[in-house]
Amino acid sequence: MKANDLLELAGRNLRESGFRNSLTTVGVAVGVASLVAMLSLGAGLQGLVSERFARSGLFNTIGVFTARDMRGMERNERRTGILESNVRPLDADARKEISALPNVIEVYPEVRLLTDVTFEGRTLFTSVSGLSPSARLNEAFEKMHGKFFSAPEAEEAILHVDFARDLLAPANAPGDSFALPVGPRTGNTPEVTDAQLDSLLGKEIVLHYGERQAVPTPAQPPARRSGRGASAKKLDTAATRADAAANDAAGDTVSFSVVRRDQRLRIVGIIDTEPYAGITASSAARVFLPVGLAEKLHPAMASNLRDIMQAKPSASENYSALIVRVDDPARVQPAQDALKKMGFRTFSLLDATKSLRRVFVILDLFLAIFGSVALAVASLGIVNTLVMSVLERRREIGVLKALGASDADVKRLFFVEAGVMGTAGGALGVLLGWLIGRAINFGTNIYLSQQDLPHETIVLLPLWLIGGAIAFAVAVSLLSGIYPAARAARLDPVQVLRYE
Amino acid sequence: MPGGNGVPNAIRAENVCRHYTMGESVVKALDGVSLEVHTGERVALVGASGSGKSTLLHLMAGLDRPTSGTLETQGRNLAAMTPEELAAHRRGTVGMIFQAFHLLPRMTLEENVELPLRLAEVPREERAERVREALERVGLAGRAAHRPGELSGGEQQRAAIARALVNRPSILLADEPTGNLDSRNGEEIMRLVRSLNESLRMTVVLVTHERKLAASFAERVLVLSDGRLAAEGRPGDPAVEALR
Numbered sequence: 001m002k003a004n005d006l007l008e009l010a011g012r013n014l015r016e017s018g019f020r021n022s023l024t025t026v027g028v029a030v031g032v033a034s035l036v037a038m039l040s041l042g043a044g045l046q047g048l049v050s051e052r053f054a055r056s057g058l059f060n061t062i063g064v065f066t067a068r069d070m071r072g073m074e075r076n077e078r079r080t081g082i083l084e085s086n087v088r089p090l091d092a093d094a095r096k097e098i099s100a101l102p103n104v105i106e107v108y109p110e111v112r113l114l115t116d117v118t119f120e121g122r123t124l125f126t127s128v129s130g131l132s133p134s135a136r137l138n139e140a141f142e143k144m145h146g147k148f149f150s151a152p153e154a155e156e157a158i159l160h161v162d163f164a165r166d167l168l169a170p171a172n173a174p175g176d177s178f179a180l181p182v183g184p185r186t187g188n189t190p191e192v193t194d195a196q197l198d199s200l201l202g203k204e205i206v207l208h209y210g211e212r213q214a215v216p217t218p219a220q221p222p223a224r225r226s227g228r229g230a231s232a233k234k235l236d237t238a239a240t241r242a243d244a245a246a247n248d249a250a251g252d253t254v255s256f257s258v259v260r261r262d263q264r265l266r267i268v269g270i271i272d273t274e275p276y277a278g279i280t281a282s283s284a285a286r287v288f289l290p291v292g293l294a295e296k297l298h299p300a301m302a303s304n305l306r307d308i309m310q311a312k313p314s315a316s317e318n319y320s321a322l323i324v325r326v327d328d329p330a331r332v333q334p335a336q337d338a339l340k341k342m343g344f345r346t347f348s349l350l351d352a353t354k355s356l357r358r359v360f361v362i363l364d365l366f367l368a369i370f371g372s373v374a375l376a377v378a379s380l381g382i383v384n385t386l387v388m389s390v391l392e393r394r395r396e397i398g399v400l401k402a403l404g405a406s407d408a409d410v411k412r413l414f415f416v417e418a419g420v421m422g423t424a425g426g427a428l429g430v431l432l433g434w435l436i437g438r439a440i441n442f443g444t445n446i447y448l449s450q451q452d453l454p455h456e457t458i459v460l461l462p463l464w465l466i467g468g469a470i471a472f473a474v475a476v477s478l479l480s481g482i483y484p485a486a487r488a489a490r491l492d493p494v495q496v497l498r499y500e
Numbered sequence: 501m502p503g504g505n506g507v508p509n510a511i512r513a514e515n516v517c518r519h520y521t522m523g524e525s526v527v528k529a530l531d532g533v534s535l536e537v538h539t540g541e542r543v544a545l546v547g548a549s550g551s552g553k554s555t556l557l558h559l560m561a562g563l564d565r566p567t568s569g570t571l572e573t574q575g576r577n578l579a580a581m582t583p584e585e586l587a588a589h590r591r592g593t594v595g596m597i598f599q600a601f602h603l604l605p606r607m608t609l610e611e612n613v614e615l616p617l618r619l620a621e622v623p624r625e626e627r628a629e630r631v632r633e634a635l636e637r638v639g640l641a642g643r644a645a646h647r648p649g650e651l652s653g654g655e656q657q658r659a660a661i662a663r664a665l666v667n668r669p670s671i672l673l674a675d676e677p678t679g680n681l682d683s684r685n686g687e688e689i690m691r692l693v694r695s696l697n698e699s700l701r702m703t704v705v706l707v708t709h710e711r712k713l714a715a716s717f718a719e720r721v722l723v724l725s726d727g728r729l730a731a732e733g734r735p736g737d738p739a740v741e742a743l744r
Binding site: 001002005009012016395396398399400401402403404405406407408409493494497498 | 621
């Protein structure tokens with residue numbers, strides 16, 4: 001029999017026992033709806049958490065260090081010596097090479113210094129760090145006073161609210177001009193109003209820092225150099241005055257001087273949470289400036305000392321650490337492998353998303369199992385309906401066979417009936433599941449509004465779920481049709497026509 | 501096997517057996533039946549209840565298979581056919597009518613008659629014409645849109661004949677076609693069947709237990725008894741009459 005004839009006959013048969021078949025179809029719809037609602041809840045929650053994680057910037061970030069750096073070291077490596085010849089410097093070439101890696105969207109140096117900041121004649125000691133342009137998307141800047149940096153090299157600063165408080169309430173600040181860059185404060189924090197914070201915006205602070213200036217190391221014996229300029233105060237010390245005397249290859253090695261500099265910064269924003277959830281090294285800082293500007297300033301950092309102690313210092317500038325951002329947390333591992341192959345140590349929080357993904361796979365599995373229970377019950381409904389239908393239509397099946405229907409024709413007829421119920425039930429179920437999801441979203445958002453929290457999408461109905469649910473419903477109903485169809489096809493027309 | 505005029509016989513049975521196993525005993529519904537039915541012939545299969553006449557008809561219809569032996573229609577052995585080929589045989593070679601008519605009650609006459617055309621995958625545009633033609637032939641063109649329940653028994657059987665004809669089979673198998681009809685309607689049906697036999701040169705095998713019907717309709721009577729062919733001859737032959 002041709003497909004359209006089969007469909008026509010099946011439709012006619014379904015209409016004939018319309019009420020019963022509608023109930024069965026509604027059963028399938030309820031099953032599919034429960035599955036869809038469960039899985040869209042899973043998808044929604046996963047989307048929610050993934051988006052939060054993506055915005056936290058924690059899980060698509062890799063810290064890159066030289067092989068000499070303890071930070072990227074495996075625990076068991078810490079006891080062993082590192083062969084100096086294996087160490088690749090983290091210099092401009094390396095940065096360029098890392099930028100060219102697939103999926104890498106951003107590479108910037110980690111800039112972090114403990115230094116003095118002057119505001120309206122008072123000087124406070126605090127920690128300063130550079131922020132990449134991508135930090136704009138971080139949660140910490142979602143609800144900030146003012147705005148993010150206007151340009152990657154803008155002479156602007158964003159303050160942490162703790163530091164802003166110290167600027168505003170000098171009398172209450174402990175130690176008057178001394179603010180320790182420690183975590184969020186507890187206890188008797190001076191209260192400041194939003195208006196007070198806003199009054200800081202647009203004002204200027206002055207950052208005092210030491211600029212690092214490369215100095216070619218003269219041949220042995222190293223001679224002390226005199227001051228370079230009138231405006232800059234030279235801070236030549238034994239420590240910063242890197243000595244390459246021990247190195248045989250004298251003349252091509254580099255040391256540096258540190259020159260005291262001031263940089264004016266306009267306050268453009270104040271944040272009250274720490275970016276990157278306080279986990280990365282830079283997030284504990286209290287004053288942030290654009291990383292482009294921070295780089296241009298060439299500030300001397302504690303890690304620079306290590307560079308000059310290297311047996312074979314490089315002529316170009318070495319970064320203490322580079323922060324590499326990839327487009328997707330899932331790409332962290334390959335990028336990390338590539339970086340390791342280049343000879344660097346790396347650090348990332350990959351495992352957190354990995355186990356999170358595992359949690360969601362398990363959650364989805366459980367949701368799917370619970371959601372499928374109703375569908376399984378519905379599939380029994382299909383079996384029941386079709387078996388009844390076979391019993392009722394014994395004579396009709398016998399007549400069809402006598403008129404020339406093959407066993408396959410009869411089987412197909414029942415399969416099509418099951419499939420039609422599955423398709424209709426699946427489509428109806430998706431609609432129902434979508435409505436349930438909407439209701440959950442609506443209810444949740446009412447609750448969130450009451451709690452003064454932003455609206456979220458808890459239930460998400462992705463396209464794959466719509467298609468998948470209908471396909472699954474059809475598959476389940478066809479599966480349910482196997483037994484009744486086989487039973488119908490097995491009917492002996494001679495018996496049926498003789499006795500009925 | 502060719503018949504007298506060189507064309508294959510419509511039906512040829514050779515030592516056909518149909519045994520059923522019922523628990524431990526074997527029921528021999530047919531036990532070595534051999535016969536021939538010529539193309540265009542009108543044959544009556546008669547015999548007592550349980551003699552095997554319906555079983556033989558079902559074998560000819562391709563609804564069942566012989567346990568052993570050869571059963572040919574138009575030179576093709578039904579015993580060796582696949583289920584799919586048997587279905588094709590039912591669709592194309594034979595048409596069947598039953599005592600209980602077996603029209604599908606929820607379909608109109610038109611739709612009932614169209615059913616074999618659907619099964620034979622006849623193109624849609626041809627169907628309406630062939631349905632109309634078949635219903636006209638049995639005199640029911642005006643009742644095409646009625647359901648079987650709205651018709652008399654005689655009309656229902658005529659509709660069933662239209663359904664059996666619509667695929668233009670060469671053999672018509674009739675299983676007690678007048679059993680549910682009064683004598684007037686029964687005679688009318690048999691006149692219709694006879695006219696089809698004459699106008700379409702359709703071979704007709706009639707299963708009946710009514711002597712009078714067999715005698716008035718058939719050119720040849722085959723008498724079955726306990727699954728065997730007990731006698732055969734023209735209606736009125738003493739040998740045939742004695743056994744019935």
